[in-house]
Amino acid sequence: MLIQAILIGLWAGIAGIDLYNGLTHIHRPIVTGAVIGLILGDFQTGLIAGGTLELVWAGMVPLAGAQPPNVVIGGVIGTAFAILSHQDPKIAVGIAVPFAVAVQGLITLLFTVYSPIMHKMDALASRSDTRGIDRLNYMGPLVLFVFNFIIAFLPIYFGAEQAQTIVQALPEWILNGLSVAGGIMPAVGFAMLLKIMWKMPYAPFFAIGFVAAAYLKMPVLAVAIVGVSIAAYDFFVSKNNDRDGGNGDALLATNKNSQVEEEEEDYSNGI
Incomplete structure (x- = not known):
C-alpha cells in the first residue's frame, strides 16, 4: 500500500500545482478519478467516482481569496475511499466534501502565511534581482506540491486498511444518508453553475x-x-x-x- 499511497500523493501534488499554475485541467475529478482508479487497480469505479465528483465541483473555481472546497483533495480522497471501501461512488461524495472543506481552510491559511513573499519580491525587483524573483516564483509550486502530497498521502496510507472496516461497522442508515447526500450534491453543483450562466x-x-x-x-x-x-x-x-x-x-x-x-x-x- 505504501507504493500506491506515494503514487497517489505524487498525483495530488501535480494536480495541486495545476489547479493554480498549470490550468491544464488535469486536476479535475474526472481526470483524477481515472488516474486513482489505475493506481488502485479499479479503473471503472475510479472513473464513475470521478465523474460523480466532477458534477459536484462543476461550478466551483478558485478566485484569489475566494477558495471553494478543494477540488484536488476532494477528488483524490473521495475516489480512493470509494475504491478501497468497495462502496457506491455516491457515498464517496459524502466523504470527499468534508475533506475538501477542511483543505479549503488550510489553503487559505497557506496563502496568508505566504503573502509576505510579495514584499520580498518588491525588494528584489527594486534591486533588479531577477534570479531571486525566479527562485521565489518556483517556491510557490513547490510548496503546493508538498502540501498536496502530504494531505493526500497520510489519509491513504494510514487510513486505507481501516477504511473498509470502519464502513462495515457503520449503521445502514448512515450509509443510506451518505448515499442520498451524494446523489443530491451533483444537483447542487449544477445549480451553482446554472446560477452563474443563467x-x-x-x-x-x-x-x-x-x-x-x-x-x-x-x-x-x-x-x-x-x-x-x-x-x-x-x-x-x-x-x-x-x-x-x-x-x-x-x-x-x-x-x-x-x-x-x-x-x-x-x-x-x-x-
Missing part, C-alpha cells in the same frame, strides 16, 4: 432538456447530443446572419455612394 434566452433549451430527461427518459448521452446539435445550429445561423448583415451594409454603402455621385452630377449639369 440567461432568459436559454430558458427554452433548459425546459427542453428537462422534459427529455425527466419525462421522455432519454439517457444523458442522447440529451447531450441534442444539446450540441442545437448549439451547432445556433452557431452556424448566427455566423450566416453576421455574414449577410455585413454584405447588406456594404450594399447599402455602395448605393449611398452612387446616390451622392448622381446628385453631384445633376448639380454640375444644372450649373
